[in-house]
Amino acid sequence: MSRLLKNPIALVGLIIIGLYVLITAVSQFWLPFDPLQMDVAHIMEPPSFKTGHLFGTDEFGRDILTRIMKGAGVSLLIAISATLIGATIGTFMGVWAGFLGGAWDHWIMRIADVLFSFPSLLLAIFVMAILGEKTYNVIIAISIVYIPQFARVSRGAVLAIKNNEFVRAAFSSGADRRFVLSRHLLPNIMMPVIVQSSLSLSVAILLESALSFLGLGVQPPNPSWGNMLSGARKVMLLAPWTALYPGLAIMGLVLGFNLLGDGLRDILDPRLRNIK
Amino acid sequence: MFDKKETVLSVRNLGTRFMTSSGTVKAVDGVSFDVHKGEIFGIVGESGSGKSVTNLSILRLIPSPPGKIVEGQIMLKGKDLLEANENELQMIRGGSVSMIFQDPMTSLNPLLKVSVQIAEVLELHHGLSRKEAEKKVVELLKAVGIPDAERRAQEYPHQFSGGMRQRVMIAMAIGCNPDVLIADEPTTALDVTIQAQILDLIRRLSDSRTMSVILITHDLGVVAGMCDTVAVMYAGRIVEQSAVDPLFREPKHPYTKGLLASVPRLDSAWNERLYSIPGAPPNLADLPAGCAFAPRCAYALPVCRQTYPPQTEMDDGQGGKRLVRCWLHTSENSGEQA
Numbered sequence: 001m002s003r004l005l006k007n008p009i010a011l012v013g014l015i016i017i018g019l020y021v022l023i024t025a026v027s028q029f030w031l032p033f034d035p036l037q038m039d040v041a042h043i044m045e046p047p048s049f050k051t052g053h054l055f056g057t058d059e060f061g062r063d064i065l066t067r068i069m070k071g072a073g074v075s076l077l078i079a080i081s082a083t084l085i086g087a088t089i090g091t092f093m094g095v096w097a098g099f100l101g102g103a104w105d106h107w108i109m110r111i112a113d114v115l116f117s118f119p120s121l122l123l124a125i126f127v128m129a130i131l132g133e134k135t136y137n138v139i140i141a142i143s144i145v146y147i148p149q150f151a152r153v154s155r156g157a158v159l160a161i162k163n164n165e166f167v168r169a170a171f172s173s174g175a176d177r178r179f180v181l182s183r184h185l186l187p188n189i190m191m192p193v194i195v196q197s198s199l200s201l202s203v204a205i206l207l208e209s210a211l212s213f214l215g216l217g218v219q220p221p222n223p224s225w226g227n228m229l230s231g232a233r234k235v236m237l238l239a240p241w242t243a244l245y246p247g248l249a250i251m252g253l254v255l256g257f258n259l260l261g262d263g264l265r266d267i268l269d270p271r272l273r274n275i276k
Numbered sequence: 277m278f279d280k281k282e283t284v285l286s287v288r289n290l291g292t293r294f295m296t297s298s299g300t301v302k303a304v305d306g307v308s309f310d311v312h313k314g315e316i317f318g319i320v321g322e323s324g325s326g327k328s329v330t331n332l333s334i335l336r337l338i339p340s341p342p343g344k345i346v347e348g349q350i351m352l353k354g355k356d357l358l359e360a361n362e363n364e365l366q367m368i369r370g371g372s373v374s375m376i377f378q379d380p381m382t383s384l385n386p387l388l389k390v391s392v393q394i395a396e397v398l399e400l401h402h403g404l405s406r407k408e409a410e411k412k413v414v415e416l417l418k419a420v421g422i423p424d425a426e427r428r429a430q431e432y433p434h435q436f437s438g439g440m441r442q443r444v445m446i447a448m449a450i451g452c453n454p455d456v457l458i459a460d461e462p463t464t465a466l467d468v469t470i471q472a473q474i475l476d477l478i479r480r481l482s483d484s485r486t487m488s489v490i491l492i493t494h495d496l497g498v499v500a501g502m503c504d505t506v507a508v509m510y511a512g513r514i515v516e517q518s519a520v521d522p523l524f525r526e527p528k529h530p531y532t533k534g535l536l537a538s539v540p541r542l543d544s545a546w547n548e549r550l551y552s553i554p555g556a557p558p559n560l561a562d563l564p565a566g567c568a569f570a571p572r573c574a575y576a577l578p579v580c581r582q583t584y585p586p587q588t589e590m591d592d593g594q595g596g597k598r599l600v601r602c603w604l605h606t607s608e609n610s611g612e613q614a
Contacts, residue, residue: 102341165383172335173370173397173448176362183396187387 003267010263016256024073033063035070036221044239056241059231064242067223068249074135074224075253079204082142087197089143090150095189097151098158099181109155112148120145124207128216138217142204153196157189191268198261202254209250225250281312284455284488285334285373290348292326292333295341299561303329305512307348311456314486316479318503318520320493320535324557326512327492331458334490335369336360353455371401374449378461380441384433390417391429394448401452416447420477439470443477450481457482458490463498475502496539500524508532511558511568518598528590528600530573567603579603 004010032052039061047056055064097108115123127141161167162185170180205225211217212226220227225246232242292304304326311317319327332338333345336357350357352372360368369375377383385393394416395409404412410429417425420443433441442462449457459478463471479502482489491502499506500520507517508531516529527533534553555572558564564571570580585603592598 165377165379166385168337169375169377169383169445169448170385171337171369172375174366174368174400175370175396176366179400183388184385188385 004263007263007267009259010267013256013259013261013263016252017260020072020076020253020256023069024076027069027073031066031069033066035062035066035223038062044235044242046239047241055245056239058228058242059235059239064228064245067228068225068245071218071223071225071228071246072249072253074218074222075205075208075250078135078138078142078208079201079257082139082204082208083146083197083200085139086143086146086200087150087193090147091154091189091193093147094151094154094156095158095181095185098155099162099177099185105155108151112151115144115148116152120203121207121210124211125214125216128211133216133219135218138208138211141211142207145207146200146204149200150193150196153192154189157192158185161185161188191265194268195261195265198257198264201261202257205250205254205257281314283310284313284353285311285490286349286351287330287334288349288351290330290333290350291346292329292338292343293346294343296561301560302512302563303343303560304333307509307512307514309507309514309517311488311490312505313455313488314482315505316482316489316491316503318491318493318499318506319509320496320499320506321509322494322557324560325509327494327509328460329512330509331375331460331490331492334458335373335375336365337369367401370397370449370454371452372454373456373458374452374454375458375460376442376445376449376462379465380438380445381465383445384436384441386433389430389432390436390444394429394444394451397448397451412451413447416451417444419450419481420444420447421473422447438466439474442466442470442474446474446477446481450485450487453485454487456488456490458492460492461494462491463495464493471498478502496535508535511563512560513568513601514599515569515602516598516600519592519594519596522592522594522596522598528598528605529569529602530575530604531569534572567601575604577603 004014039057041061042051042053042057043059043061045051045053045057047054053063053065055068058064058067093108093112097105118126123145124141127144128137131137131140167180167184170184175183208217208224209226209229212224213230215227215230217226218224220231228246229243232246236243288308290304290307291302294301294303307326307330309317319330321327329338334350334357336345338345345358348358352368357365357368384390391410391413394413395406398404398409398412399406413429414425417429422428422440422443433444436444457478462478463474466474475498478489478491481487491498493499503520505518506520506523507514508529509515510531516523516527516532523532524536527536531553534551537551538553540550553572558568558571564581566579566581566583567573567576567585570576573580580603585601586606588600588602588605589597590600590605
């Protein structure tokens with residue numbers, strides 16, 4: 001952890017993510033305005049201190065800052081849980097396939113290949129169409145997109161590690177499969193998996209926004225950054241702030257996750273430690 | 277040398293096959309040898325002659341499929357390892373038989389401290405607590421000649437040089453006082469001065485702990501300097517087996533002769549061409565009938581190409597016996613010996 005704080009890239013990423021988490025926490029107790037309350041008298045007002053609408057109002061007169069704050073929680077929840085589920089199942093499958101080899105490897109990876117052959121957004125839309133438009137279905141859809149990605153990353157890492165002599169040495173000194181898996185293989189493949197996770201977190205934000213933008217994710221009137229952009233599309237030329245601020249919110253969080261992932265990769269490799 | 281000491285490990289008629297798409301590879305075929313207490317037993321041979329597979333077979337670490345041990349007996353202190361179950365094998369691996377590998381750069385897990393890796397073997401086999409094990413680790417590291425062992429134990433593998441890592445591997449291997457240490461080309465990846473140090477360390481540990489060592493190598497100089505007994509392997513079979521001195525003084529098998537002639541000599545003229553055995557090793561999936569070395573052998577008789585030679589026992593001139601598999605040395609042909 002102390003090494004995390006010494007790495008400037010990871011630190012910036014962490015601060016950005018911390019900011020979003022803080023905003024989410026605050027939004028549970030206090031919001032500047034009601035995120036759902038429409039106000040026809042004040043539609044598409046530009047950002048101003050005087051009115052209290054710091055980020056302006058949208059085409060229904062709702063405060064954009066409030067809706068971004070409300071949407072942050074949804075975005076974080078979906079991104080984190082989808083990545084966790086996808087990473088766990090995918091890594092499990094990949095390690096299994098890589099470690100056992102043979103027919104297991106063949107079938108697991110062929111299934112992954114089938115899922116892989118769809119573009120991620122298309123696959124997510126497909127799953128959403130089957131499951132129906134619910135917030136938790138977005139989580140399931142995104143994790144299904146992630147499973148083959150994590151399976152492939154972890155299988156490759158296992159294949160690279162498992163023929164190292166320390167794995168043979170462990171077997172030759174009496175370790176069983178479970179011990180070798182948990183003690184030698186898993187820790188050694190964590191680096192690519194964690195880096196993949198942080199990239200996946202940022203892609204999950206984008207996927208969730210895209211699904212909501214297309215009307216498949218979080219359903220209006222509940223705010224999400226994606227459906228805010230979707231609404232703003234119609235009025236973007238008249239009131240650019242309606243698109244600008246949700247867009248910046250997405251960009252900031254994606255940047256934060258990417259910076260953290262980059263920094264983590266440097267930190268987690270003991271071979272890169274102590275190099276100044 | 278033979279039959280004088282207690283036999284620790286006895287391999288009888290071991291056969292290991294690999295089923296590949298191009299046919300069944302007889303990686304090890306009819307290999308028999310005994311390792312006595314405190315002895316350093318050398319196995320030499322070129323790449324692919326079955327040296328490593330023989331030793332992986334002893335620990336039952338042949339990847340299966342495609343590998344399979346099809347016949348034989350491996351007796352470790354009266355117990356047949358080929359009939360042991362997985363739990364018994366796990367106690368034997370690293371317990372009574374341990375192994376060190378060729379490449380010390382990859383034989384330690386880069387993410388674990390050195391002390392943790394050695395301690396885990398001790399915890400596994402002796403049921404020591406982490407604290408007791410870590411204390412023992414420092415002793416072990418001192419025993420293998422690592423200076424400042426308390427501090428070094430807390431470091432990661434990348435902070436060790438190649439020679440130091442091999443010492444760590446040896447510390448890990450001797451941690452449970454094994455009866456047999458299998459060293460699979462332990463010095464191939466090290467430079468020459470470090471090689472000498474590591475070999476010297478293995479020799480001293482073998483003496484002080486009366487631990488038997490199976491030393492796999494393709495360096496005849498190492499064999500001459502280290503081993504008590506040596507087996508020469510060719511195409512998965514032992515072609516000659518003898519105490520070290522008689523073998524170097526008077527090699528019997530033409531392959532052994534060829535190997536010895538291929539070693540550069542200090543007393544040869546500088547512009548003399550180095551001898552090399554003509555031809556290439558045979559394809560193990562498609563061995564010729566008869567002796568596998570016959571196609572490359574200058575002394576081959578017609579019978580060599582038809583039938584595999586039986587094992588001939590000979591006197592080694594110092595009270596022991598030596599074993600050769602060559603038609604030139606069977607009783608009916610020994611008169612025509614070259």
